[in-house]
Amino acid sequence: MEIRVLGCSGGIGGDGRRTTSFLLGDEVLIDAGSGVADLTLEELVAIRHIFITHAHMDHIHMLPLLIDSVFDQLQQPVVVHGLPHTLKALRDHIFNWVVWPDFTSLPSEELPVMVLEEMAPGDRVTVGDNHFSMIPVNHIIPTVAYVVEYPGGAFAFSGDTTTNDTLWEGLNALPRLDHLIVEAAFSSGELALCEMSKHYCPQLLADDLRKLEHDPQIYLTHAKPGEEDMIYDECRNLMPDRKLHHLTGGERLAL
Template sequence: MKVRVLGCSGGIGGAQLRTTSLLVDHDILLDAGTGVCELSLAELTAINHVFLTHAHLDHIAALPLMLDSVADLRSRPLTVHACEATLESLRQHIFNGAIWPDFSEIPSREQPSLRFQPVAVGETVQIGGRRFTPVPADHSVPAVGYHLDSGAGSLVFTGDTTVNDAFWPVVNRIANLRYLIIETAFPRHEQELATVSKHLSPATLADELGKLERDAEIFITHLKPGQCALTMAEIGECAGRFKPEFLENNQILEF
C-alpha cells in the first residue's frame, strides 16, 4: 500500500497548509479535508471509497465539493465509511438539501452518487486485499482512528484524539506495525485548550507514546498554523527515546 499525504495541517493559510486527507493507493481517501483539492479531476474520479475519522469540518470539507465535481463522471456510488454518529452528522448537517444536495438520492435513490457504510471499532473492511480497521479514538465528537494493513506492513492513524488508554493495546498487538501517525494540535502553553477540545499537546503526547511497545516510525499531524516549529521543538524535548518527525504534504509512506 502507498499513502500520499494530501493535507496534514490543523488549519489553512498558504500553499502548504491543507487540512487532513491521505490518499491510499489511487482509489481510497482517509479523511477528506482541504488536502483533497490537491488532486486532479481524473484523480478525484478514481476514488471509490472514503474512510472518515469524524465529522469536523477540517476532515470533511472537500467531500461535498468532490461529489459535485465527479458525480457525472462516475458509474458507481462513492462509498463513505464512518461510524454511525459521523454518518448521521453528514446526513443532518451537510447532505441535507440546504447546505448541500443529498447525493445519496442523486441522480436517484436507486442509483445514487453517494453511499453511506457504517463501521465500528474492531470491524475490518477489506478492499482488494487491503484491510481497514477502525481503532479507538477519544475526541470532542464521536471519532475513530484507522489501522491500515497491506499484509506486508501496517500504518496506524489516530485521527483527532486525546489521552486514550483503549488505543494502545490495539496498536501493541500489530506485529507488522511500520508507521504511526499521531496528532498533536497545541503547544505547551495551550495545554488547557488541548484538554478541553480533546487534542494532544507535547506533554500528553509523550505520556501516550510511553504506552507504545512496538518499534515504528512516528509522524506528527494536525499542528496549528503558526505554531508548528514551536510545537515540534517541544515534542523533541519531551519525547524521550522516540524521535517523532513532522508529517509533510506530498510525503509518501509505503508498506
C-alpha cells in the first residue's frame, strides 16, 4: 500500500504546507485538510471512504468541496467515518444548508452522495485488504487515532493529541506496528500553548513515546508553520534511539 501525504502541516504558507490529509491507495482518505485540493478530479472521484480523526477545521475543511466537486460523477456514496461527535459537528456546522448543502440528502434521501457512518473504538472497518480501527486520544474535542492493518504490516496515525495513555496502550496491544505518523505541533518552549490546545511538543512526545513497546518508523507532523526545523531538531535530540522522519506534504510512503 502507498500513503500519499497530501498535507501534514499545522497550517498553510507555501513550501508544500497543506493541512492534514493522507490518501491510502486510491480509495481512502484519512482526514480532509487542504492537501485534498491538490488531487485531480479523477483522483477525487475514486475516493470511497474518508476516516476523520476529529472535527477541527484543519482536518475537515476540504470535505464539503470534495463532495460538491464529484457530485455528478459518483455511482455510489462516499462514506465518511468518524466518532458520533465528529459527524454531529459536520451535520450541525457544515452540511446544514447554511454553510453548505446537506449532501446526506442529495440528490435524494434514498441515494445520497455522502453517507455519515458512526464509528466507535473497538469497531473494525474493512476496505479491500485493509482493516481500520480507532483509538481515542487526548485533544481539545473528542479525537481518535486510526490504525490501519494491511497485508504484512500495520500503521497508525495519532490525529491531534497531547499526553495520553490510550494511544500507547492501544498500539502496544497490536501484534506489530511498522509505521507511526504522530503529531508534534509546537516547540518545547511553547509548553503552555501545548497544554492549552492539547497538542504535543517534542518534550511531551518524548515522554509519551517511552510507553511504546514497538519500534516503528516514526513520521513527525502538524508542525507550526515556520517552526518545522526547530521542532524536528528538538525531537531528534530528545529521541536519538527512535527512527524519526520529518514528514512533508507531497511525500509518498510505500508500506
